[in-house]
Each structure stands twice: as C-alpha cells, then as structure tokens.
Amino acid sequence: xxxxxxxxxxxxxxxxxxxxxxxxxxxxxxxxxxxxxxxxxxxxxxxxxxxxxxxxxxxxxxxxxxxxxxxxxxxxxxxxxxxxxxxxxxxxxxxxxxxxxxxxxxxxxxxxxxxxxxxxxxxxxxxxxxxxxxxxxxxxxxxxxxxxxxxxxxxxxxxxxxxxxxxxxxxxxxxxxxxxxxxxxxxxxxxxxxxxxxxxxxxxxxxxxxxxxxxxxxxxxxxxxxxxxxxxxxxxxxxxxxxxxxxxxxxxxxxxxxxx
Amino acid sequence: xxxxxxxxxxxxxxxxxxxxxxxxxxxxxxxxxxxxxxxxxxxxxxxxxxxxxxxxxxxxxxxxxxxxxxxxxxxxxxxxxxxxxxxxxxxxxxxxxxxxxxxxxxxxxxxxxxxxxxxxxxxxxxxxxxxxxxxxxxxxxxxxxxxxxxxxxxxxxxxxxxxxxxxxxxxxxxxxxxxxxxxxxxxxxxxxxxxxxxxxxxxxxxxxxxxxxxxxxxxxxxxxxxxxxxxxxxxxxxxxxxxxxxxxxxxxxxxxxxxxxxxxxxxxxxxxxxxxxxxxxxxxxxxxxxxxxxxxxxxxxxxxxxxxxxxxxxxxxxxxxxxxxxxxxxxxxxxxxxxxxxxxxxxxxxxxxxxxxxxxxxxxxxxxxxxx
Ligand SMILES: Nc1ncnc2c1ncn2[C@@H]1O[C@H](COP(=O)(O)OP(=O)(O)OP(=O)(O)O)[C@@H](O)[C@H]1O
Ligand SMILES: [Mg+2]
Numbered sequence: 186x187x188x189x190x191x192x193x194x195x196x197x198x199x200x201x202x203x204x205x206x207x208x209x210x211x212x213x214x215x216x217x218x219x220x221x222x223x224x225x226x227x228x229x230x231x232x233x234x235x236x237x238x239x240x241x242x243x244x245x246x247x248x249x250x251x252x253x254x255x256x257x258x259x260x261x262x263x264x265x266x267x268x269x270x271x272x273x274x275x276x277x278x279x280x281x282x283x284x285x286x287x288x289x290x291x292x293x294x295x296x297x298x299x300x301x302x303x304x305x306x307x308x309x310x311x312x313x314x315x316x317x318x319x320x321x322x323x324x325x326x327x328x329x330x331x332x333x334x335x336x337x338x339x340x341x342x343x344x345x346x347x348x349x350x351x352x353x354x355x356x357x358x359x360x361x362x363x364x365x366x367x368x369x370x371x372x373x374x375x376x377x378x379x380x381x382x383x384x385x386x387x388x389x390x391x392x393x394x395x396x397x398x399x400x401x402x403x404x405x406x407x408x409x410x411x412x413x414x415x416x417x418x419x420x421x422x423x424x425x426x427x428x429x430x431x432x433x434x435x436x437x438x439x440x441x442x443x444x445x
Numbered sequence: 446x447x448x449x450x451x452x453x454x455x456x457x458x459x460x461x462x463x464x465x466x467x468x469x470x471x472x473x474x475x476x477x478x479x480x481x482x483x484x485x486x487x488x489x490x491x492x493x494x495x496x497x498x499x500x501x502x503x504x505x506x507x508x509x510x511x512x513x514x515x516x517x518x519x520x521x522x523x524x525x526x527x528x529x530x531x532x533x534x535x536x537x538x539x540x541x542x543x544x545x546x547x548x549x550x551x552x553x554x555x556x557x558x559x560x561x562x563x564x565x566x567x568x569x570x571x572x573x574x575x576x577x578x579x580x581x582x583x584x585x586x587x588x589x590x591x592x593x594x595x596x597x598x599x600x601x602x603x604x605x606x607x608x609x610x611x612x613x614x615x616x617x618x619x620x621x622x623x624x625x626x627x628x629x630x631x632x633x634x635x636x637x638x639x640x641x642x643x644x645x646x647x648x649x650x651x652x653x654x655x656x657x658x659x660x661x662x663x664x665x666x667x668x669x670x671x672x673x674x675x676x677x678x679x680x681x682x683x684x685x686x687x688x689x690x691x692x693x694x695x696x697x698x699x700x701x702x703x704x705x706x707x708x709x710x711x712x713x714x715x716x717x718x719x720x721x722x723x724x725x726x727x728x729x730x731x732x733x734x735x736x737x738x739x740x741x742x743x744x745x746x747x748x749x750x751x752x753x754x755x756x757x758x759x760x761x762x763x764x765x766x767x768x769x770x771x772x773x774x775x776x777x778x779x780x781x782x783x784x785x786x787x788x789x790x791x792x793x794x795x796x797x798x799x800x801x802x803x804x805x806x807x808x809x810x811x812x813x814x815x816x817x
Binding site for chain 2: 251253272276277279280282283284286288290291292293294303304307308352353356
C-alpha cells in the first residue's frame with residue numbers, strides 16, 4: 186500500500202523491457218500547444234488505457250507513436266527506432282505498430298480478405314497464399330471468417346471494426362494502438378469488439394487504447410493514463426486510479442464519466 | 446402482437462393488403478402524371494407533339510422514302526431531291542482513309558481493326574494485367590509498321606498522306622493513353638507535399654488550361670520549330686499529337702484531382718498506418734477509389750478530345766472530318782453536305798456513345814458491393 190501515497194504521475198512504470206519510449210515530447214498545431222512534455226515508457230506486453238476529456242490530446246499522442254502526426258520537440262523511440270523525418274524509419278516503425286481507428290477506415294473497394302492481405306503482401310512481401318491463410322486465421326479469431334469475401338460496406342459497424350483489428354493483426358505487429366475503437370458503434374455492438382480486444386490482451390499483445398470504456402480499463406489494463414489539456418496528469422494501476430485518484434482534475438473527470 | 450414480421454413484400458398484419466386505387470396505375474395515370482399534370486405542362490406536351498409531327502415526316506422522307514439508293518448518279522440525285530447515299534458509297538474509301546495510296550488501303554483498314562481490338566481488350570477488367578501494356582506496345586508497333594511501311598516489303602507511305610479514320614483513332618487513342626498516366630502524375634503532383642513538384646504541376650495545369658486548344662495546335666506547328674536547331678524537321682503529325690497530349694493531360698488531371706479530394710483522410714491514414722509507402726498507398730488504395738469516382742468527368746474529357754481531334758484540320762492534317770470536307774470539294778460531288786456530315790456524324794456518335802455506355806457499365810461494376 187505504499188503506492189497509494191505517491192502521486193500517480195510520479196510512479197515509475199514500467200518494470201519490463203520498454204518497446205516505446207517518449208521523452209519530453211511537445212507538439213503544436215500552429216500556436217496551439219497540444220502535447221506538453223509527454224514522458225511515456227511502455228513495456229513489452231503492457232496494456233495501457235488512455236482517458237481524458239475531449240480535446241485533451243489523447244488521439245494526437247497515440248498518433249505520434251506511428252507518426253501519423255509529427256512531434257516538434259523531444260524524442261519518440263519505438264522498437265529501437267527513433268521517429269524522425271526519415272521515411273524509411275517511419276515505414277519500419279509502422280510495420281510493427283498496428284492501429285485501429287474510431288471510424289474503422291477499411292478500404293471500401295477491397296473485400297474483407299483483400300483488406301487483410303494487402304499490407305502483408307506488399308509491405309511484408311509475403312506470398313499471396315500464405316498471406317491469405319494468415320488472414321483467414323485472424324478473421325476466424327475475430328469471428329468473421331465467413332464474411333471474408335464481402336465488401337466492408339456490406340458489414341455492420343461492429344463487424345467492420347473486427348475486420349479492422351484483424352487487418353492490423355495480419356502485419357504481426359508488436360504494438361497495437363486503438364483510438365476510441367468502440368465510440369462509433371451502436372451500443373449492442375460494443376461488446377463484440379471489446380471481447381476481441383480482451384482476447385488480444387490475454388494473449389499478451391502490447392496495447393495502448395484510448396477509450397471511455399471504464400469496464401474494459403478495470404478488467405484488462407495494467408495502467409490507466411489520464412490526460413488533460415495536453416499533459417499526462419496522472420497514471421496508475423486501474424485499481425488505484427479508480428479508487429483513489431490523486432489530482433482534482435482526475436476526480437472531476439471520473440465523477441463525470443462514472444455518473445452518467 | 447408482433448405484426449411487423451414480413452416476408453418479401455407481403456405483410457402479415459391485421460389489416461389485409463389492398464390494391465392501389467385504379468386511377469393511380471396504368472398508362473392513363475402515367476400520361477396524366479407525366480405529361481398533363483398541370484395546364485402549362487399540358488400545353489408544352491401539345492406544342493412538342495405538334496413540332497414533332499411537323500419535323501419528323503419530312504426528315505424521314507429525305508432520309509429514307511425519297512432517298513436515292515446507292516449507285517444513283519449525282520446528276521439524278523440533284524434532280525430528284527432526297528438524300529443521295531451514292532455519295533457515301535462512292536466516297537467511302539476516301540473519307541475513311543484519306544489520301545493513303547489506293548492499292549495500299551488495306552493497311553489503314555487493318556490499323557483500324559488493331560486499334561479497336563486493343564481498345565476493346567482494355568475494356569475487359571479481366572485483362573487489366575501487366576501484359577496488357579505489352580500487348581499495346583506490340584499493337585502500336587504493328588500499327589506504325591503498317592502505316593509507314595518501308596519494311597517487310599511494304600512500300601513507304603509518308604505520314605502527310607495519312608488521313609481519315611485511322612488518323613482520328615491514332616490521334617485520340619495514342620493521345621489519351623499517353624495523357625492519362627501523365628494526368629494521374631499531374632494530379633498527384635498538385636497534391637504533393639513537396640512544394641517544387643506542386644508548383645510545377647499547378648503552373649503546368651493552369652497554363653495549358655488557360656489557352657484554347659486551337660492556339661496550342663498552332664503553337665505546336667509554328668513555335669516548336671523555333672526551339673529546334675535549323676534543319677531539324679519535326680514531324681507535323683507528331684507535333685499535333687504532342688499538343689493533344691499536353692492539353693488532354695491538363696484537363697484530365699483536374700478531373701482526377703476532384704476524385705482524389707473526395708477520398709476521406711482516414712483512407713490515407715489507414716494506408717500509412719499499415720506501413721505502405723507513398724506509391725503503394727496511391728496505387729493500391731487511393732487511386733483505385735479516386736479514379737472510380739472520376740469516371741464521369743474523365744469520360745467527358747475522353748469524348749470531347751475524341752471529337753476535338755478534328756481541329757487538326759487547321760494545321761493541314763486530314764482526319765475524318767477533314768477527308769469528308771475534302772470529298773465535298775470534288776466538283777462532281779459538290780453540295781452534298783448533308784450526306785457527308787450526317788455520315789461522319791454517325792461515325793463519331795457511335796464511338797462516343799460506346800464510350801459513354803462502357804463508362805456506365807464500368808461505374809456500375811466498380812461500385813458493386815462496396816457502396817457505403
Ligand atoms: N489538425 C489539427 N489542427 C489543429 N488543431 C487540431 C488538429 N487536430 C486536433 N486539433 C486540436 O488538438 C486538440 C487535441 O485533439 P485530439 O484529437 O488529440 O483530442 P482527443 O483527446 O483525442 O479528443 P476526443 O476525445 O474528442 O477524440 C483539440 O483541441 C483539437 O481541436
Ligand atoms: Mg480522439
């Protein structure tokens with residue numbers, strides 16, 4: 186119970202070998218300071234949930250990790266490669282980092298199967314048959330194999346999001362980033378997507394997940410990070426985070442999302 | 446009570462299904478709804494019916510009933526009135542092949558067949574494979590050999606003698622197939638992150654779009670020679686072809702840019718996040734979707750360029766329209782404008798309408814299944 190006394194932000198995570206290391210990361214959109222001095226280290230196999238009010242910079246932060254957004258100060262090292270302007274390095278990092286978007290972003294002109302095999306074939310240079318076999322394996326895993334020949338537009342939101350997860354998994358990533366994967370879904374479809382994510386977590390995937398699903402955070406996260414106005418305000422184990430939040434801002438945020 | 450279960454169109458509810466009221470279906474209802482629904486529409490309907498009644502019988506009479514069949518000599522035609530289709534049969538080879546040596550006209554004929562076959566093959570999506578490019582190279586080489594000759598025992602034919610349909614087809618098919626990839630690059634260039642490439646693309650597109658095609662054709666024939674060392678003679682046909690390519694590329698680039706702009710940002714992000722490089726993301730994700738969206742404006746450009754090839758007449762090349770006009774200058778056949786223009790009009794129309802039809806089919810195929 187010594188941890189409860191230290192402020193969350195001061196606690197040192199992680200214990201294992203880091204796969205992502207951010208140090209003093211800043212980002213601006215024009216004059217607007219979106220990310221302020223982000224220090225974050227993620228261990229292999231760690232499951233992190235990121236929460237915070239709208240506009241606090243959660244999406245921006247995880248999008249910096251595969252350089253969909255560029256940071257202007259500080260350093261981000263992913264899987265031993267520092268993210269700079271070097272395009273080759275960026276592509277190398279992106280191969281190892283899967284990303285699942287709020288709006289799925291499946292490729293509407295390709296079938297579900299083609300969505301899943303495209304990157305393995307063209308980026309990993311896998312033979313087509315092998316890529317298809319692997320895609321079918323992951324599609325089975327997200328329980329959607331029977332829809333493999335359909336187009337994304339023919340699937341429900343929950344099904345599309347599961348395909349998007351399978352598409353990322355087909356690249357055998359070392360880290361998976363999720364940006365509010367369930368917030369564009371109808372309530373009855375949220376569970377099917379969360380179940381897939383829980384399955385992934387149980388298999389030891391390193392995950393960073395921006396979500397407001399606090400049940401998910403409590404059951405699978407090793408660590409919950411709270412962001413507000415571009416800063417990491419507090420981070421702690423789910424248990425500590427929810428039961429004894431340290432900062433006023435966290436308390437206010439928790440009271441808002443838990444009371445509706 | 447769960448009454449909203451339905452199978453097909455039959456509701457098994459507590460209220461029995463009824464037929465719609467009789468006055469809302471059937472031909473009379475259709476007439477009333479579409480032609481006579483208001484007093485001014487009724488007036489318009491009657492007016493148009495009267496105009497058609499006035500215009501169609503004389504037209505049909507000229508075209509068919511009083512028309513002189515093939516073989517009637519022109520003097521007889523002139524006396525009788527009515528269309529003189531002998532003009533078409535008599536001048537067919539000249540209109541089709543221009544001044545190409547008469548005994549060698551099987552060569553442009555095969556050229557037409559090869560070009561149409563290549564285009565038809567390219568229309569089938571199953572053939573969209575790398576070897577299609579090789580087929581085109583082989584086909585166009587064959588076309589070059591046939592038209593120029595000078596090898597394989599074929600007599601040499603200078604390209605100033607080329608004319609008619611092969612010229613029209615070559616200018617448009619070669620022109621559009623070179624301009625199309627160029628326009629894709631220009632459209633991508635205009636949206637490039639690299640300022641130099643963006644500026645070059647924008648400048649090019651805006652400069653070329655800002656001048657009329659005719660002036661570009663003139664410039665191609667009078668300005669290019671200025672840049673060349675004296676004595677180097679640059680082929681007139683090639684100059685026209687280059688002018689066409691430059692012009693078509695600028696126009697198509699804008700059509701494609703419209704398609705590119707319609708692709709949501711999420712598609713670029715998903716492609717990037719998977720580690721695809723720029724060309725893979727464009728080639729596999731963005732362009733297939735953007736081009737599918739751009740089909741209507743692209744076909745618009747294709748059709749207008751196919752017809753605009755007839756502008757080469759101003760720099761002294763005889764395309765289909767040019768040969769038809771030249772045929773009319775034969776003293777024996779002077780004055781049969783209607784027959785001449787109608788005939789080539791039909792040829793142009795057949796090609797343009799096929800393009801339009803094919804594009805509709807392609808659009809349907811590409812959109813099948815993946816409409817959001
Ligand atoms: N491209 C951009 N240009 C300018 N400002 C931006 C841009 N993208 C995001 N912002 C701003 O940056 C801030 C952080 O955005 P971000 O999307 O990271 O927030 P978030 O925490 O993910 O919020 P939400 O929960 O609504 O998704 C917001 O105030 C947003 O308005
Ligand atoms: Mg967000």
